[in-house]
Amino acid sequence: MSDGPLIVQSDKTLLLEVDHPQSKECRAAIAPFAELERSPEHVHTYRVTPLALWNARAAGHDAEQVVDALVRFSRYPVPHALLVDVADTMDRFGRLTLANNPVHGLVLTTTDRAVLTEVARSKKVAPMLGARIDDDTIQVHASERGRLKQALLKVGWPAEDLAGYVDGQAHPIELDQADWHLRDYQQEAVDGFWAGGSGVVVLPCGAGKTLVGAAAMAEAKATTLILVTNTVAGRQWKRELIARTTLTEEEIGEYSGERKEIRPVTIATYQVITTRRKGEYRHLDLFDAQDWGLIVYDEVHLLPAPIFRLAADLQSRRRLGLTATLVREDGREDDVFSLIGPKRYDAPWRDIEAQGYIAPAECIEVRVALDDEERMTYAVAEPEERYKIAATAQSKMPVIRRILERHPEEQKLVIGAYLDQLEELGTALDAPVIQGSTTNKERERLFAAFRTGEIKTLVVSKVANFSIDLPEAAVAVQVSGTFGSRQEEAQRLGRVLRPKADGRTAHFYTVVSRDTLDSEYAAHRQRFLAEQGYAYTIVDAADLAGRGEVNGPDWVEPTAD
């Protein structure tokens, strides 16, 4: 019996023992066809899905390689049924091909007439097909390319897309690597994306996703449309692009609520695109304003997918999605895959941390016991009120103050979801509050003051969940959140993961009311980070040691275990 690092389960999950000497080699072998599902400390879980197998086929791997990788690294005999299933699944790919026909435009052709007949009969697929040209060919309207591919995936006969991409209008873009270099994993991500044509790159917050975008633009050397979550994030992109590429201020346009510039590189917000007037989306023609060669979707997990369906010819353009987590609370990850493309690159957070590109972080959950009066209020509250009552409990206030006191020298963020709670915190902690109604100008001013260290503590609402680059923030205190959102948790942790100049450990606190919905939701949120390898320490508020005390912050050195 071999002693491989991999255990293949009959439910198609693969367990990879990380400490095994062969684990790196094994990871490289299985990555093309298995999705990384969880990466806690000792054993990583991958899953072999039909989509992943088909992506592997599209990337040139065949069933034999997959079976070989499984058998070679597996510690135990591999379930036979699973191997058969892998071969069967991969065999389904490529029977159908989407290609450009010089006469008929986009067509669906087949090497297996029965399959084409089967899909043409399917209720889900038939409406997207045009005229039958001959026995093996059916015409497809170009605008249905994306939806057709998705529908074919659902019926289990994925089409190989050979229709290619339009190059778009050429525009010279180069990376300006005079005083910095693209990191290895960033380069791998760009290569993975470019080889696949379109797709999503998943990297932790603070790992430099913007640079992956910039490098992809330098690869495309064409006009680019960048879609971001908000104006502040858009301006950050602009600053980065000017600093890291040959692009100049004049070449980059901002398309937002405030300005409507269209330049070779245009940065637009999701919000402006989804703005409707008299029931119509007013800004969809932005997609046709230029012959874009590349479209970059920042924070792609927030993509308002239904709207992007309206932009018909996007499927023929290269699309790059960037995100820290593909988890969507609405469960519509599939939409992202069908509109943007499959996941092209993914790396365990802890791997990148180990390379020193993101700061090590200590995650601490502080449990606060509610006082009797609060418990009573909570017990009699309506179900829909309960979370708010637990999350905004007054008992949290002294604990938050105590946590901040543990880190007097560091830049701290207090993050919450309820405005009245934030206002209260702002007053109590004597710190400025940034929330939805704060103007862009005011936000920029406060962020600038925070970056310089003029302000030590900021209280922020969920507007700061995304794309705010605050490199100096080293402590985040989460006091309330959007129910059990895992993706929010990941984004908030991301706020403190920018590597610190002195390699300090970042601290991520979650203050939770004991024995309430608040702690239930917290457990749900933490699951994601635990699966990314972040171990949570849970302490009772009463046991929270102060600075310099036993178990206090100065005492705990980031140990390299």
Add this chain to the structure above:
Amino acid sequence: MATDPPATLAAWLRTRSDEQLGALLALRPDVARPAPSDVVGLATRLAVPVSVDRALDELDAGTLQVLDAVLLSPTDGMSRADLAAALPDAPVEAALELLTARALLWGDDVVHAPEPVRRAVRFPAGLGRPRTPPPADVEGDLATVDDEERTVLEALAQDNPLGRLPVDHSTRADAADESPARRLLRRGLLTRVDAATVELPRQYGLALRGDRPYGPTRTRPEPTTTHRDPEVTDRRAAGAALEVVGRVGELLAAVEEDPAGLLRSGGMAIRDQKRLAKALGVDERQAAFHIEVAHAAGLLDLGGPHRDEWLPSRGYDTWREQPLPERWALLAAGWLDSLRVIALVGQRDPAGKAVNVLSPDVVRHTVPAVRRAVLATLGELPAGEGLATDDLLDLLRWQSPRRGDRYTLVPALVEEAERLGVVVAGRLSSGGRGLLAAGEEGAADGMRGLLPEPVDHVLAQPDLSLVAPGPLVPELARTLATVADVESSGGATVFRVDEGSIRRALDSGWSASELHDFFARASRTPVPQALDYLVDDVARQHGRLRVGAIESYVRSDDHGLLSQVLSDKRSAPAELRRLAPGVLVSGLPADEVLAVLRTAGYAPAGESAGGAVLTRPPGRPRATARPGGRPAAGPRPLRAEEVEATVREIRAGDAALAARRTDPARQIPGVTTASTLELLSRAVREQLPVWLGYVDAQGSGSRRTVQPLTLGGGFLSGFDEGRGEERTFAVHRITSVDLVDRG
């Protein structure tokens, strides 16, 4: 005189050596039980149709073709030389050896076919029966047929002379529209068997076949095999074995938790099957397979107070403690001998109703023999060589063509064998070889060393999952089943600990510190702080509300009175204790407490009785496995000494018979001779009891005393005195008759 060839089967048998007779008995064990009294009795027994059919069933196509040639011979008896000439490419001598050894043919230079053998082969060489009277001009008749008609005739001249008539739509008036078959029927080129079936007479069949009257030579097919490293085969077999053992274990755990009900028609309800499929994460067909395998291995059976629930049997408790190879071997052996055709589960019966899993409708007594034939055929291949299922089928059909209809099951059986890991891609695995050769023990030996050794630890992770990197030692598996939930299973098992599972552990008597100890001991990685915290957090909450069972209470606003009752010796039999100020409780029923208190001189008044809390019964219910175990497939082979003794007995009987040839009533040498019938008729008429020697449908003989009632239609009905019931006897199975002398 000595040079004359024997004239009858009995006479020929008498010329056979003891060894040859012994071999005959070993090859046809059904004729040896009970031992025939002499050679004539043996010949009679050999003529029993069931026995002839059974012997013919075991012959391969090549041998049967030689038999066919003898049967088709226009003369009674055919010389060996003629036979060899008739079948130039066939190994005639070897075939004759097989046939004469079984007394299906007899004779030395000229071989004869006994009448029962002729009757048993309905269509020798696939040719129909001769037409009577024979056609006058066969060639001339055939010359008149048109192309359409010739196609019909040629089709019927192949393997099967029977054809179905197409439904007749034509009216009587336009005879031109008649189907070709009907035209042939009218002209006598086909004969009618029944309303819808026609037969091609032998004379035309032979003429159509020309110079190959027996059809193409039936030589053994030599299918191409493909080679693969036996080690790879074994690894894959082990993969399948691991899977099936794991799944059956999960299945039984799920049934233990929530037993499945028995349908009135037998079997398990679709609803339960669906539920189990969901619990196992497989489709319903696979769930059915695992349920059937568990049942065949005696691990799942009927139980419960009314025997109306499917439950894990007592054997399950032993099974789950066994090492993996033994666990697998029990499943494989159970499957091999099961009388149930799993593939029929889920199929629709003629009424359109799907057959339920575990339904009694899928029992087929022949299926173990088919499974063994499949495995034996694969086992004959050199190591590493594999057969495609179609080739395997060809080979099986050649080996015993008369059983061809049973082999429709083969593809499904091969699939099952592959799922079990007995067969991998048309190759027998080591475990499968062991199973075939030495049953359950052999199977376990074949699989030993291929299945992973159990591990005694888990890896605890910060996301509160516990990964067991291999099959667990039983003790740890049991504990983990309590303190954690299974998330993914297979070679390894992923458990998840959460509030619910910790609470469950606390409920079943674990303390927080025991849990800490357990995790620290069981985990090879440091126990994550979050896990320890979770244990403490749940433990802190646990038991803040207390629930207990009492039968009755005594309450009073007068606390002093209660204290008095409590300390009063006379009220001690009431077993009272103080639960809270003002409340005493007792485990005794209210009326008893009332009685005690009244006797003690108090004046208690009863309140409406408090609700009793039901506790769970201490033991899980278990089914009792079927007694007896598996039925034997076919007659038990004879041991060498049995054979020897029987031959000796026959010889002795024969000598005795020769001495009293003149006494015909004692022994009737034919089967349904006139004297048998005469004797029986007389017995019926005069109401005389008779001794009957009788061989039943299974081929086992008996001797009984019968008071005959009626005789007719080939059946004798009468009162069997030995069994005390009225029975019907087939006359052709009666081997001897004698009047009971009640002097």
